[in-house]
Amino acid sequence: MTTIENAWRETTPAIPGVRRRQIQKQYFALGTQIELTAFGTATEADLDDAYHLIQGYEDRLTVNRDHSELMSVNHAAGDHPVQVSASTYALTKLAVAVSRENCGFNAAIGPLVKLWRIGFSGANVPSETAIEKQQVLCDPQHILLDDDNLTVFLTKPGMELDLGGIAKGYIADRIRDLWRSRGIQSGMINLGGNLLTMGPCPLHPDGLWRIGVQDPAKTRGRVVATVHQSACSAVTSGIYERYLKKDGHTYHHIIDPRTGHPLETAVAGVTVFTRDSVVGEIESTRLFFAGHAPKGWVQDNPNIYGAVFVYQDHHVEQVGFANEH
Incomplete structure (x- = not known):
């Protein structure tokens, strides 16, 4: 002692x-x-x-404000990769890998969620045309990751990355x-x-x-x-x-x-x-x-x-x- x-x-x-x-x-x-x-x-x-x-x-992770690391990625969709912090990159990489398993979880689902707006003001049942238009923006195969530079690139304009379906668990583990x-x-x-x-x-x-x-x-x-x-x-x-x-x-x-x-x-x-x-x-x-x-x-x-x-x-x-x- x-x-x-x-x-x-x-x-x-x-x-x-x-x-x-x-x-x-x-x-x-x-x-x-x-x-x-x-x-x-x-x-x-x-x-x-x-x-x-x-x-x-x-x-760093919120998509409910104008400025965050993830919002920088979303604002640059279809234009250029964005470098993020190591923790944001690690969580994004995990989310993208799981999204590509096609098991239901999809970190790129944002455009469809915003189209339906269920649970928020303006909730509605969209047309099939509108749904199909947003579906093409929810393909996780169009998220490019660069391990060397810690960059995330959403290759199509209008794509959105949202880690809300996984972030709480990651944060709880860090606590x-x-x-x-x-x-x-x-x-x-x-x-x-x-x-x-x-x-x-x-x-x-x-x-x-x-x-x-x-x-x-x-x-x-x-x-x-x-x-x-x-x-x-x-x-x-x-x-x-x-x-x-x-x-x-x-x-x-x-x-x-x-x-x-x-x-x-x-x-x-x-x-x-x-x-x-x-x-x-x-x-x-x-x-x-x-x-x-x-x-x-x-x-x-x-x-x-x-x-x-x-x-x-x-x-x-x-x-x-x-x-x-």
């Missing part, structure tokens, strides 16, 4: 039950409510620094990195419903976290299942929070890039439990589009723990959780 450590122990009074001691703060960022919780000897500064990290990523570097052993990062827990839960003797799965037919906070799980991420894709009703038909906000229309599915929502939150973002979209878990989905990937499907006919199915649930 160092002299400094000895001095700290001599001047700092013991905190009873310090492992269960928690500090929690709420913030607003990424267009949603943020709740950060850390246990043990974590300080308010640890939470505030995590929030400042969120703000930094939001400044976990930050807290681990400071010796924080347990915590919970809630980015507007995108949840990441770290370490054992100090509130339960078994160390498992209790994570509720939202009931799509009920108000927020009403659950259909509670999963007992060690440190993990929980990410949900669902059709129940943003939708448009017109002429007796309900259109949800998740657009299928293959058709240009909201995805036709029997699934109301799927919550995926993974080790890393960015993987949860990708896999929740993959499963939502698939409508089920592909064969070997859990067994073939140690990063994946399980999923809970809630269908529009209200039945619930669980996949995985063999060692925890």
Whole structure:
């Protein structure tokens, strides 16, 4: 033990039950409510620094302001490549790779989302002609990446890159990195419903976290299942929070890039439990589009723990959780 450590122990009074001691703060960022919780000897500064990290990523990745790294890429579409920071490039490269798998996730879907505007003012059902025109701008094969120069180039005018479907998970993982570097052993990062827990839960003797799965037919906070799980991420894709009703038909906000229309599915929502939150973002979209878990989905990937499907006919199915649930 160092002299400094000895001095700290001599001047700092013991905190009873310090492992269960928690500090929690709420913030607003990424267009949603943020709740950060850390246990043990974590300080308010640890939470505030995590929030400042969120703000930094939001400044670089947002497409809801005129100026950001991604908006510079979008403004240059069809004209020239744009150099971005290493973190923005790494996330873009991952998003483009997944988009090219044609599994539902598409970082170039922006033109179609803006055409439908579901969940925003001016939401409408566009014509087939308008849909087809925007579909050609949503092909991820037209995104060119240069690893040597860290540049991103959208080759067609009107294309848009939007990492909103993956950014929260990536940012949550970076907060976990930050807290681990400071010796924080347990915590919970809630980015507007995108949840990441770290370490054992100090509130339960078994160390498992209790994570509720939202009931799509009920108000927020009403659950259909509670999963007992060690440190993990929980990410949900669902059709129940943003939708448009017109002429007796309900259109949800998740657009299928293959058709240009909201995805036709029997699934109301799927919550995926993974080790890393960015993987949860990708896999929740993959499963939502698939409508089920592909064969070997859990067994073939140690990063994946399980999923809970809630269908529009209200039945619930669980996949995985063999060692925890």
